[in-house]
Amino acid sequence: MVTVTQQKCACVDCVCIVNIDDAIKKNDQNYCSEACANGHSSGSGCEHQGCKCCGASS
Template sequence: MTTVTQMKCACSDCLCIVNLNDAIMKDGKAYCGDACANGHTGGSGCGHTGCGCHS
């Protein structure tokens, strides 16, 4: 049996891989941070190096 510990952020534009122990969980999906989890209100990106996600 394999246990998944990391997955891509649930934000479609985001490139981040999140550790499920550290992820922001919302509606059963794992996000890398509050900006992605909240739908990028105000147009803010996640702020992680190399990732240019925003809505």
């Protein structure tokens, strides 16, 4: 049996991979940051290196 420990952030435009245990949980989804979890309501991205998500609707 395979145990999944990581997955892509639930934000549509985000490219981050998040450890499920460390993820920000919202609406049964796993996010890499508060910005992604809140749908970029303040207009800021997740600020992780190489990711350009911002203003995405998750």
